[in-house]
Amino acid sequence: MSTPTRTRRVLVTGAAGFIGFHLAARLLADGDAVVGLDNLNDYYDVSLKRARLDRLRDWPAFTFEHLDLVDRSGLDALFARTAFDLVVNLAAQAGVRYSxxxxxxxxxxxxxxxxxxLECCRQAGTGHVLYASSSSVYGARTATPFSVDQNVDHPISFYAASKKANELIAHTYSHLFRLPTTGLRLFTVYGPWGRPDMAMFLFTRAILAGQPIEVFNDGRMERDFTYIDDVVEALVRLGRKPAEPDPDWDGARPRPGISDAPYRLYNIGNHEPVRLLRMIEVLEGCLGREAEKRFLPLQPGDVPATYADIDDLRRDIGFEPTVAIEDGVARFVRWYREHYGV
Known part of the structure; x- marks a missing residue:
């Protein structure tokens, strides 16, 4: 008789957030037991966060911890109660301009x-840590597509600097303590249940209310819009592939994306940048209304274009994004109308 496979235990921080909610739901659907952690701060509408949690609570294998990562004693107690096979850190203070x-x-x-x-994971012997970085670490680079092999030592926002710091700290833990860590440079994630401070959400709300939208850099912006389902698929696959020392490591010629430690960095993007004005055009078509546009200069900390090189994802996990901007925007608009009754 075969031995039943033990249910995998996963901690998802930021579980009431946009990406954390979707990832937790997918892991639960896949049969994992998920502990969702969130501090439910008021950076944006807490009722949206609670609505996401209500959906997750429908799963018997979901447990919620109302906890802040700065509460070290609370984290210690959580890790003392539960041994996690995988930890996914999506909790963060988001937003370039707010930084x-x-x-x-x-x-x-x-x-x-x-x-x-990370310290809790080290002491508990956690098998793998996935953590959110950001495409913002690339700063104002003009050489595209952005690759994890490129130097990113010149961030142009404090948010980006904090995410670059995450990558450096994670590498240190991987090197010193052999803790497998995988960093996720996320590129403009959008979709149902998205964040209200993101452009697609802001534009939709304004257009339906008959208010003007603010279009920065006079519309000369490009973003590698990445649909939430594609992001979750990449995270699920990476979560089942703990980082290992790079077999091609050459200490004499180190590159940013590789290491002799169990450490990896990946771009999570669509590999197809879209002009901001094109996204607005698609959104207008889905809403059946034309936007009144207020063109403004590039804002401090913003970057004019993002474009992800995802060759590493293709090679290591066979990942290929599947959702085009036209389909993704339509799905977002459908959710927005249903959720807000407009």
Whole structure:
């Protein structure tokens, strides 16, 4: 008689957030037991976060922990109660522009909180840590597509600096303690249940209300819009492939994306940048209304274009994005109308 496979236990931080919610739901559907952690801060509408959690609570294998990563004693107690096979850190203070206003929030959540979590994983012997970085680390680079092999030592926002710090700290833990870590440079994720501070959400709300939308850099922006289902698929596959030392490592010629430690970095993107004005055009078609556009200069901390090189994802996990911007925007608009009754 074969021995039943033990249910995998996964901790997802930021589980009430956009990506965390979708990932937790997918893991639960795949048969994992998920502990979702979130501090439910008021950076954006808490009722949206609670609505996401209500959906996750329908799963018997889901447990919610109302906890902040800066609460080291609370984290210690959680790890003392539960041994995790995989930890996915999606909790963070998000937003490029807000980091100009309140940088301390990024130090607390993105740096102190991340170190607290890694330390718990180290002491508990966690098998693998996935963590969210950001395409913002590439700064104002003009050489595209962006590759993890490129130098990213010149961030142009405090948010980006905090995410670059995450990558450096993760590498240190992988090197010193052999803790497998995989960094995820996420590129403009969108879709149902998305964040209200993101452009697609802001534009949809404004257009339906008959209000003008703010289009920065006079519309000369390009983003590698990546649909949430594609992001989740990549994360699920990476979560089942713990980072290992790179077999091609050559200490005499190190490259940013590889290491002799169990450490990896990946771009999670669509590999197909879309002009911002094209996205607005698609959104207008889905809403059946034309937007009143207010053109503004490029904002401090913003980058004019993002474009992900995903060759590593293709090679290592066979990943290929499947959702085009036209389909993704239509799905978002359908959800928005249903959720908000408009």
């Amino acid at each position: 100009l206003v309140n940088p301390q929030a990024y130090v607390d959540s993105n740096i102190t909180g991340f170190v607290n979590l």
